[in-house]
Amino acid sequence: MSLLFEFGLSKDSIKAAVIDSFAGYFQNPQILEKYAVNDLINTWLAYATIKRDSPNSLKYVKTVLDIFNDAKKANQALTIEVYALWFSELANRYVV
Numbered sequence: 001m002s003l004l005f006e007f008g009l010s011k012d013s014i015k016a017a018v019i020d021s022f023a024g025y026f027q028n029p030q031i032l033e034k035y036a037v038n039d040l041i042n043t044w045l046a047y048a049t050i051k052r053d054s055p056n057s058l059k060y061v062k063t064v065l066d067i068f069n070d071a072k073k074a075n076q077a078l079t080i081e082v083y084a085l086w087f088s089e090l091a092n093r094y095v096v
Helices: 002-006 011-025 029-035 041-053 055-074 076-094
Strands: none
Touching (some): 011 029, 011 041, 011 055
16 A cells, blocks of 8 residues: 555545445445455455456456355355355465
């Protein structure tokens, strides 16, 4: 985040940009507000890069979230467990 500060962005402007970018993807706006700065900055930067380089890819985000949310309605505990396993595997595979 310090790099963003070097470009003249303030914590409040970063938070506002994160919230603006992700508002349509969160069912609970308080969660987005709570985690916008501390936990979502890297995700937001990746999102901004994808939006810039491959904007058509973003059309699938809503579909994936709908599938995820439907799965949570069917079995929230199992959905979170599977997501955590998948995310860990994905992070280990693609993080350098």
